[in-house]
Amino acid sequence: MxxxxxxxxxxxxxxxxxxxxxxxxxxxxxTDEESAVAAGGHGDGETASAGEGSPGGDHGSDEAPAGEHGSTGSPLSGLAVSQDGFTLEPARTHFEGAGPKRFSFRIVDDRGRVIRDEYELESERKLHLVVVRRDTAVYEHVHPRKGEDGTWSVDLALRRPGVYRAYADFQIGGEKRALATDLFVGGDFKPVxxxxxxxxxxxxxxxxxxxxxxxxxxxxxxxxxxxxxxxxxxxxxxxxxxxxxxxxxxxxxxxxxxxxxxxxxxxxxxxxxxxxxxxxxxxxxxxxxxxxxxxxxxxxxxxxxxx
Ligand SMILES: [Cu+2]
The missing domain is CATH 2.60.40.1930 (Macroglobulin (MG2) domain)
Incomplete structure (x- = not known):
């Protein structure tokens, strides 16, 4: 081109x-343009200070010494649905049809308590949701709304069938985290x-x-x-x-x-x-x-x- x-x-x-x-x-x-329009950015300028003197320091304090554990300082995350004491719990992961898909989920701690108020602002938002089809041909970046019970909800476009990776990107205790789950949209999947x-x-x-x-x-x-x-x-x-x-x-x-x-x-x-x-x-x-x-x-x- x-x-x-x-x-x-x-x-x-x-x-x-x-x-x-x-x-x-x-x-x-x-086809996912409008969700991109609704999307925002994550600057993550505070990453370097993660974990120090933070109130939630009991989480993630026992980082893996090296590698791709996903804790601050590790290069990769988003490989696990549960990590460093936090777990992503989706309400549903299977969807059908061409219309918007309502995706709801919550984050719970290692005692099963729903995280409601501990989210810290990261690029002006308390949680960023990135959804990518597994062949990377479709990308959405949206900002779910949090209900009083701690459940996050957002309408995803996901017009095309396939398996998607959904990353919840948030910060607690001064540490950036990305938990992820797969989402399934039924239909005739044509990988790119x-x-x-x-x-x-x-x-x-x-x-x-x-x-x-x-x-x-x-x-x-x-x-x-x-x-x-x-x-x-x-x-x-x-x-x-x-x-x-x-x-x-x-x-x-x-x-x-x-x-x-x-x-x-x-x-x-x-x-x-x-x-x-x-x-x-x-x-x-x-x-x-x-x-x-x-x-x-x-x-x-x-x-x-x-x-
Ligand atoms: Cu965002």
């Missing part, structure tokens, strides 16, 4: 090396192969390039810069939403492990940067969201990380 000259222009404009020439884009399922890496993507007339500060490498911290242009010009109407300039979710191919990323607010008008450490070699799917003209727009990329 993009000519090489444009790619070169992006690389030159950014003055950055593409990470192993392995970043790629593809537009997100347009993961798109090939390509460093520029387009949505709604915008071109969004992604580049890495240095070639990507497993286990090494990198800065990913997204630069947004319209026509030949850098975009000037990038709007903050939920306290951030953009939002990024990164999932690992194969298990859809959920990577913690850290937005960097201090970049140019048309660029958004994130710090990320890809824990292992392999392919990842990036979902980048930004807001212009009052609408949240979503693009996705495939990234290949060498050893």
């Amino acid at each position: 993009n000519v090489p000259t444009r790619l070169a222009a992006f690389a030159a404009a950014l003055g950055l090396a593409f990470g192993g020439a392995a970043l790629a884009g593809a537009a997100i399922d347009p 192969p993961l798109p090939e890496p390509e460093p520029v993507n387009e949505v709604d007339g915008y071109s969004i390039g992604v580049a890495s500060s240095q070639p990507l490498q497993a286990g090494q911290a990198r800065t990913l810069a997204f630069s947004i242009s319209r026509g030949e010009s850098p975009v000037e109407d990038l709007q903050p939403y939920l306290g951030a300039r953009g939002h990024l979710v990164v999932l690992r191919e194969g298990d859809l492990g959920y990577l913690h990323v850290h937005p960097d607010e201090s970049v140019g008008d048309n660029a958004v940067e994130f710090g990320a450490t890809f824990p292992t070699a392999g392919r990842y799917r990036l979902f980048f969201q930004f807001k212009t003209g009052g609408r949240v727009r979503t693009v996705a990329y495939t990234v290949e990380v060498p050893r």
